[in-house]
Amino acid sequence: MTDTKCIAMLLAGGQGSRLKKLTKDNAKPGVMFGGKYRIIDFSLSNCFHSDIFTIGVLIQYKPLILGRYIGNGSSWALDKIDQGIYILPPYADKEGERWYRGTAHAVYQNIEFIDMYDPEYVLVLSGDHIYKMDYSEMLDYAEEKDADLTVSVMEVDWKDASRFGIMNVDEDNKIIEFEEKPDDPKNNMASMGIYIFRWKTLRDALLRDEKKEDSVHDFGKNIIPMMLEENRNVYAFPFEGYWRDVGTIESYYEANMDLLREREDFDLYSKKMRVYSNNINSQPHYVGLYASINNSLICDGCMIEGTVNNSILSYDVKIGKNAIVKDSIIFSNAEIEDGAVVEKTIIGENMRIKKNKRIGNMDSDEITVVG
Amino acid sequence: MKKIAGIIINCPNQNNLEAMTSHRSIHTVPFGGKYRLIDFPLSNFVNSGIRKIGVIGSYKYRSLTDHLGSGEDWNLSSKSNDLSILHGGKNKKIGEITRISIQDFIDNKAFFRKIAETTEHILLSNCNSIANMDVEGIFDFYLEKKADVVMVYKPNYTSDDLYKGVALEVERNGEIIKILNNSNENMDHFNLYAGMMFIKSTLLEDIMEDAEESGELDLIDVLQSNLDRLNVYGYQMEGYLKIVNSLKSYFDASMYLLDPEIQKELFYSKRKIYTKTKDNHPTKYNEKSKVKNSIIASGAHINGTVENSIVFREATIAEGVVIRNSVIMQNCTIEKNTEIVNCILDKYVKVTEGKVLKGTEDKPLLIKKDSVI
Secondary structure, three states, X not given: OOOOOEEEEEEOOOOOHHHHXXXXXXXXXXXXXXXXXXXXXXXXXXXXXXXXXXXXXXXXXXXXXXXXXXXXXXXXXXXXXXXXXXXXXXXXXXXXXXXXXXXXXXXXXXXXXXXXXXXXXXXXXXXXXXXXXXXXHHHHHHHHOOOXXXXXXXXXXXXXXXXXXXXXXOOOOEEEEEEEOOOOOOOOEEEEEEEEEEHHHHHHHHHHHHHOOOOOOOHHHHHXXXXXXXXXXXXXXXXXXXXXXXXXXXXXXHHHHHHHOOOOOXXXXXXXXXXXXXXXXXXXXXXXXXXXXXXXXXXXXXXXXXXXXXXXXXXXXXXXXXXXXXXXXXXXXXEEOOOOEEEOEEEOOOOEEXXXXXXOOOOOOOOEEEO | OOOEEEEEOOOHHHOOOHHHHOOOOHHHOEEOOOEEOOHHHHHHHHHOOOOOEEEEOOOOOHHHHHHHOOOHHXXXXXXXXXXXXXXXXXXXXXXXXXXXXXXXXXXXXXXXXXXXXXXXXXXXXXXXXXXXXXXXXXXXXXXXXXXXXXXXXEEEEEOOOOOOOEEEEEOOXXXXXXXXXXXXOOOOEXXXXXXXXXXXXXXXXXXXXXXXXXXXXXXXXXXXXXXXXXXXXXXXXXOOOEEOXXXXXXXXXXXXXXXXXXXXXHHOOOOOOOOOOOOOOOEEEOOOOEEEOEEEOOOOXXXXXXXXXXXXXXXXXXXXXXXXXXXXXXXXXXXXXXXXXXXXXXXXXXXXXXXXXXXXXXXXXXXXXXXXX
């Protein structure tokens, strides 16, 4: 097998129930984002830009759209000889069926896959984060610290700190304590759910965790506390930059709108670490005689006759005459018919908003979801 | 459609798009926001299931090989050798320019020998015919007529520019009785050869052999002088056709794309037009953008006024810019407060602050690739 220092295991099996209708027929990493992307594009593009070319994608919940989207990995230039993207579903063996019961259990079930590469390190990623990150810097850091586990952390607002897993570190960034969603956080360094494990150590930990009856087989709840208890070398890797978990409708919506704000800390538009995706072959979009488009992102194949303001339109969206779309996200192949008004709403794939209908409300705190 | 091989020729007599074809062959002239001219014939082939395709290049190869790659963007596989880029563009006689060069076929004998193992019919297409063709319909007609050759034509064509094309005289039963050069005759309405023909592989082989001896190297001439001997039929195409062979015809063809009917026919059909995909972001419209009746490709940034125009991928249009009736190609940068009317800006053109560029509808102003104005 090829000599591979680090392979990635991407957790993409969760239901993402807090995304409501958006994950009705689709796993969370497969949800559209920013018009042409799907959430998983960000992690996969990061892998490519970090020279990590072997990625196991662990799927379970509603994997059809995601699996079809990933294909052979060529969209992220990850269709290499002996390397690339491998979709790893739960499977049955002589002892029975084995659904993934937790994040750590999902990796445990694929020990054989990882052993085929026999890597020194395993990078564990979540498929529902929006960010650009060069993992090779984190890998260098892990080697430099001779770490059994390196956890990527970032500073969050103190008021939000109790929503995250908080890492308490010494002056060398060695993690001495980990608190999951503490009421009274001692600092504001939050875990981003990105881990680099020394494979030998992780393998051993997974085998032992599997035997523990009270374990829920979760990295945050079980594996990391266990490694800290055993006084392993666990380090925090401080990350500076834009990173968002888009697990709720509100955070998903805000992260989309961040693209329109052209923030300096997250430049989707720069060619540096460009985000790759499956490029759909649609014609360039057409803007009609009476259309008006401001502060928006528009994808190929759209046909716009109405007004689009502060919104994101995916592929092949139709906006009729005198229709108004404001502060909204429209997924591919949806149609907003003549005279319809859509405000502060997420419209799912292939949906049709009938003539003169009104959906959503600018003044509401709630984000409407149609799907 | 396994028995057909498709060949895209290099249109030696139509390589006349001024500075647009000084560094690239006509195949890869950018068109319609994200396409190249060759995407139309190539997609026509692929959409009819043709899986053996040869593209005859010219000596200006770089942009052609760069564009086609292994063919995967057209759903062609490198494993089964679906797409081959062939030699071409070696003109034998100075001053005389052939329409379909048999020399180009002779230079690629090895390729023709190889495709003869699996195919019986050859579909020849120009690289500059903009149309979404129903190739399967043409093939059915060709089989039904038991023809040696079927030439596709657009009836009742009115010459709206100085088009130097091939005109056909067609009998009621479809038989072609005369092939003429419309630049030599004075004709208002004629049947324009659409740049696509089916020909029997064995016939083309014979023609190649004869040509090596006789030196008669224009396939159109050979067909013309053998009309009485061969079964040559004309297939009347329906729908939109535009042949791009001059700056004016390029400009017109671009502006016609703004007609929703033509757009629908070319791009919203079941038969898709494929092109090289590119990873870029959706187009970003900023606060001050005012865009009307225009085609805009992905990866662009727009903060000015754009009317009746085509904007290609990754172009940047700053605040206070006014663009009308123009074609702005890939990666152009248009700085603040400029005015651009009736222009064609080739790739990577930069127009600096406050400049005014104006052409006319009849004579659009072409700005060469990489220029800084």
